Amino acid sequence: MDTTQILVTVAGAALIAGNLWFFFGKKATIKPVAKGALYACPMHPWITSNDPTADCSICGMKLVRSDEIST
Numbered sequence: 001m002d003t004t005q006i007l008v009t010v011a012g013a014a015l016i017a018g019n020l021w022f023f024f025g026k027k028a029t030i031k032p033v034a035k036g037a038l039y040a041c042p043m044h045p046w047i048t049s050n051d052p053t054a055d056c057s058i059c060g061m062k063l064v065r066s067d068e069i070s071t
């Protein structure tokens, strides 16, 4: 194994580690906040309301807490 191969391997590993850190770091900050729960349609997540009794204006489904929808 020559020096170039080692450098490429190390650089590749560093790149992958950096990507992983970026992804998981980003995910942690996106974690939804509990205060002022937002309700959304499971089928149409862009239909949202602060009212827990609201229905989706497209399909009429009961809105669920947006932090309960798995992404």
Ligand SMILES: [Zn+2]
Binding pocket: 041, 042, 043, 044, 047, 056, 057, 058, 059, 060, 061
């Ligand atoms: Zn809907």
